[in-house]
Amino acid sequence: MKPLTLLRFDALASYARAPRARLIGDEVAWYEHSDERVLGMIVRDKADGDFGGMVFGRDRRGRFRWISATPGWHHSIHRCRVDLRREMERQAHLPDEEYFQADERGAPVDFFTPVVQVHSLNPAFVSLSDALGYSSARGIIEPMMRWYEDADGNFIEQFQTTGFDARIWELYLFAAFTELSYEIGRIHAVPDFCCASPFGEFNVEAVTANPTRDKQGNVVPEPPLETAEQQIAHLKDYMPIKFAGPLTGKLKKKYWEKEHVADRPLLFAIQDFSSPASMTRTSSALQRYLYGYDYEWAHDANGKLVVTPQPLEWHVWGEKKVESGFFRLPDAEQVSAVLFSNSGTISKFARMGALAGFGSDLVQIVRMGMWMNPDTNAAEPLLLSQNIRDPRYRESWAEGISIFHNPRALKPLDPRLLPGVAHHSLEEDGTLRSQIPSNFPLGSFTQLLVPEGTETSVLGAEPLQSA
Incomplete structure (x- = not known):
């Protein structure tokens, strides 16, 4: 023993x-x-x-x-x-x-044995299945997959092909809610998660913001982000419009009309996969769209940070025009909150797998990025670089989750049901109140470094959707 x-x-x-x-x-x-x-x-x-x-x-x-x-x-x-x-x-x-317990039904769930032709496999899935650099991610997913109930009936096929990112996002949510001590019901096809504990219940529907494609199905490149003006426009208009599509699409599904959803808070959990590593920088764009406010900041004569809310009406990008303020839309009062994470990617599984002792010790995992500055008057985040193999390093599944509470919700979500994550709420004057845990990551990149000659390429030099 x-x-x-x-x-x-x-x-x-x-x-x-x-x-x-x-x-x-x-x-x-x-x-x-x-x-x-x-x-x-x-x-x-x-x-x-x-x-x-x-x-x-x-x-x-x-x-x-x-x-x-x-x-x-x-x-x-x-x-x-x-x-x-x-x-x-x-x-x-x-x-x-x-x-054996006499109540098992069906064969063991297996995400990694291909169910489609090799030419149809997603390159990211192939890397996860075969690459040494992703061995820790593969190791921690294998015991998890045995418990994952495929309510849709197509999870494995999509995981291996066109829906890899979306399915990784769902697996991440499954791990996070389990860590937060919820029993997860997946007997219903929708919404994706029915979470219950002795302290409360809520439902979650997962959704992703995906790359724009042309009529031939080719990915349309993201707008250039070379100048400060381009970066600001990207966050103020381009990305809010990208978030609006999937969120309003889910709103039209009217999940709250289903019997098993009607009396519980409903959350939409969204992840940004619109371009590589985009989720590391787009949280503020989601916040703008959800609440319909932008924020200007300055330091007063005493050095105190002063933030002033500025109402927004529209987001405009080229010929596209979207009304700002998702929570103000008709029927949006049925949505209790929107969950976002800058970490729900394959890199999270690589880090958590390594911390749990899975994968090859030959792989070095380095995490670099921006963390919340504990100085309340600071306008800039902390920049950190951390080696996952350092025995002092700590991380949880729920780390990096932000909950944006709906001020108009008919069934408000009690923040105490999701401890250890960031909670944001809007005051009547437009002020955003945030409760953010210590050591909260705002966005990070993960490098997976393997010895020369053990991979066909160096994983992590350009991290795959790394966060």
């Missing part, structure tokens, strides 16, 4: 954890036996402080689930550890069939 980190245990088995279990016991130690054939956990009962052990094995679909427990509870964690080791040893020598 060997100890596991919580990150490693969660990567393998957190999807089996019932949210209500945290109400009755605290997890204090995690273990594996026989090269992770079985996993173990010690729990401390909240009521009397006694310690008990649980053992997990893979069911018929390859998912770690509870299979046995220690004979009793102990006042001493040492005695509990002895009992747990004996039980894990006993279970490790049993055949696989002893771990």
